[in-house]
Amino acid sequence: MRRVFRGAAPALVFGSVGLIVWELGLLLAKPDGFVLPRPTEIVGSFVDNFTVIWTATVNTGYIVITGLIVGVLLGVVWSLLVSRFRLADETLTPLAIALNAIPIIALAPIFNAWYGLLSPTSNQAIVVLLVFFPVFINTTKGLTSVGATELDLMHSYAASKWEITKMVRIPNAMPLFFVSLKIASSLAVIGAIVAEYFGGRQDALGQFIVQNAASSRYTEAWAAVIAGSAMGIILYLLSGGVERIVTPWRPDVDVVVG
Amino acid sequence: MTGSDTGSKVAVSIESVSKVFNRGKPNEVRALDDINLDISEGSFVSLIGPSGCGKSTLLRLMAALTHPTGGSVTVNGKSADKARLDRDYGMAFQTSGLFEWRTVTQNIELPLQLMGWEKADRKARADEMLELVKLAEFATHYPRELSGGMQQRVAIARALAFRPSLLLMDEPFGALDEMTREHMQTEVLDIWARTGKTVVFVTHSIPEAVFLSQRVIVMSPRPGRITADIEVPLGVRGFETRESNRFFEKVTEVREALRFDKGGR
Ligand SMILES: Nc1ncnc2c1ncn2[C@@H]1O[C@H](COP(=O)(O)OP(=O)(O)O)[C@@H](O)[C@H]1O
Ligand SMILES: [Mg+2]
Numbered sequence: 001m002r003r004v005f006r007g008a009a010p011a012l013v014f015g016s017v018g019l020i021v022w023e024l025g026l027l028l029a030k031p032d033g034f035v036l037p038r039p040t041e042i043v044g045s046f047v048d049n050f051t052v053i054w055t056a057t058v059n060t061g062y063i064v065i066t067g068l069i070v071g072v073l074l075g076v077v078w079s080l081l082v083s084r085f086r087l088a089d090e091t092l093t094p095l096a097i098a099l100n101a102i103p104i105i106a107l108a109p110i111f112n113a114w115y116g117l118l119s120p121t122s123n124q125a126i127v128v129l130l131v132f133f134p135v136f137i138n139t140t141k142g143l144t145s146v147g148a149t150e151l152d153l154m155h156s157y158a159a160s161k162w163e164i165t166k167m168v169r170i171p172n173a174m175p176l177f178f179v180s181l182k183i184a185s186s187l188a189v190i191g192a193i194v195a196e197y198f199g200g201r202q203d204a205l206g207q208f209i210v211q212n213a214a215s216s217r218y219t220e221a222w223a224a225v226i227a228g229s230a231m232g233i234i235l236y237l238l239s240g241g242v243e244r245i246v247t248p249w250r251p252d253v254d255v256v257v258g
Numbered sequence: 259m260t261g262s263d264t265g266s267k268v269a270v271s272i273e274s275v276s277k278v279f280n281r282g283k284p285n286e287v288r289a290l291d292d293i294n295l296d297i298s299e300g301s302f303v304s305l306i307g308p309s310g311c312g313k314s315t316l317l318r319l320m321a322a323l324t325h326p327t328g329g330s331v332t333v334n335g336k337s338a339d340k341a342r343l344d345r346d347y348g349m350a351f352q353t354s355g356l357f358e359w360r361t362v363t364q365n366i367e368l369p370l371q372l373m374g375w376e377k378a379d380r381k382a383r384a385d386e387m388l389e390l391v392k393l394a395e396f397a398t399h400y401p402r403e404l405s406g407g408m409q410q411r412v413a414i415a416r417a418l419a420f421r422p423s424l425l426l427m428d429e430p431f432g433a434l435d436e437m438t439r440e441h442m443q444t445e446v447l448d449i450w451a452r453t454g455k456t457v458v459f460v461t462h463s464i465p466e467a468v469f470l471s472q473r474v475i476v477m478s479p480r481p482g483r484i485t486a487d488i489e490v491p492l493g494v495r496g497f498e499t500r501e502s503n504r505f506f507e508k509v510t511e512v513r514e515a516l517r518f519d520k521g522g523r
Contacts, residue, residue, distance in 0.1 A: 147353070147355070149351045149352075149353050149355040150355050150357070152318070152321075152349065152351070152355075153349060153351075153355045155323055155342070156321055156323065156342065156345075156347065156348070156349045157345060157368075157369045157372050157373075158342055158343045158344075158345055167368065167371075168357065171357065171359040172359075174359070247359065249358055249359045249360075249400045249402070251402070
């Protein structure tokens with residue numbers, strides 16, 4: 001815990017200095033018609049609107065987490081199939097690449113038409129699609145980049161394909177899987193909020209931001225952005241925590257993120 | 259002891275073996291051509307030759323990790339494939355091939371786990387092997403915490419853990435510094451003396467081949483062939499061996515055999 005704190009210290013100092021510059025800069029320069037509120041104004045708005053923002057964060061958080069779980073599972077299963085069966089590789093890999101080539105956010109209005117404008121399902125679908133690809137591509141890389149010596153060894157033990165997958169490929173894929181999980185958790189937050197701009201629940205972060213920005217209440221919009229960022233950071237830290245538990249053999253390289 | 263191989267049982271028998279990679283394609287390589295070689299049980303044999311002469315390919319053929327284009331490979335009286343499925347041999351390579359996510363003990367236990375050993379038996383055997391390679395105090399370390407030489411010792415312990423009758427090693431000390439290397443050579447001979455395994459050892463170091471083996475097989479490239487088969491009757495090796503005249507004579511003999519190949523190319 002102490003090490004985490006020491007590791008985070010430079011980031012905390014840097015962040016604090018940035019906030020002070022932001023606050024003082026706007027306070028002293030008083031730019032006219034500038035729509036960037038000061039940090040203290042944002043915090044004030046956050047406190048004033050806490051119940052509404054909290055509810056919205058919980059609702060968006062539900063989309064993020066469910067979409068993340070489904071998308072990550074889909075990516076992992078897909079990459080296991082592709083790395084294990086040639087036929088799956090020849091069919092599912094191009095399909096994954098094709099899916100990724102779609103500008104996924106552009107599907108949001110279409111999904112709303114499918115699932116109903118106020119249904120959160122369309123937002124979850126966007127998150128699943130966004131999250132799936134980085135998980136798939138990284139995990140597949142990890143599953144297939146096993147050294148020739150390691151494979152020769154396993155064959156010399158007369159290991160079956162499944163034993164090689166279980167004992168070599170999956171542990172070998174862990175580091176890259178966690179890289180993708182961190183990317184995916186940030187993407188999930190972005191995807192959920194942007195998808196909410198187009199529809200879904202009215203009491204969610206995306207709608208809160210859109211509605212407040214539309215009536216020029218930018219400070220409120222910013223307060224909701226802060227809530228979204230906090231969610232992203234928490235998910236990132238959680239991924240890092242799980243990574244440490246699951247891959248204890250790895251050196252502590254990313255101390256800053258705890 | 260050293261010297262004549264006749265009379266004892268044959269561990270590996272290679273008859274008229276050839277190996278062509280990418281046959282019929284523009285990048286066709288005749289890696290091995292008409293190889294005949296018998297290795298008797300309990301002997302220590304080295305394969306030596308310049309890079310690309312097919313040493314690794316020959317070793318992989320014995321291990322049934324690849325198959326000959328022509329001829330046959332027999333291990334312990336059965337096909338190489340059968341011997342592989344029976345787990346008749348352990349292997350060690352230039353890179354240790356230790357799994358970074360497993361501790362030293364867990365790495366040694368891996369083949370035992372595949373063979374369905376009970377947990378307690380695995381643990382006992384891993385401890386025993388760690389004693390053998392003098393790494394008992396590193397049992398719970400991860401590979402990245404070990405030096406290159408220590409990693410190779412773990413790899414050898416792992417190769418021997420399931421009591422294979424044969425040990426196949428492909429330049430296992432190639433990446434080590436000279437001092438560690440000599441130390442490891444002594445240890446391998448010690449293990450060989452204590453376990454009585456048949457050892458096939460690939461190297462491109464002449465002193466290493468002469469110091470370790472009872473028999474040095476000299477190979478030449480394009481296509482890979484056996485060009486000399488040199489007995490090394492130096493008896494039990496010790497510290498003095500490396501400085502003895504008979505050692506130098508054998509080193510010279512192997513060097514000449516290798517040089518002759520170059521001239522003949
Ligand atoms: N899988 C392979 N595909 C094509 N060529 C190969 C393959 N393995 C080895 N070779 C070729 O066979 C020859 C012998 O290789 P190798 O047995 O690795 O030699 P050595 O171990 O003596 O250096 C080389 O020319 C090498 O390029
Ligand atoms: Mg080689």
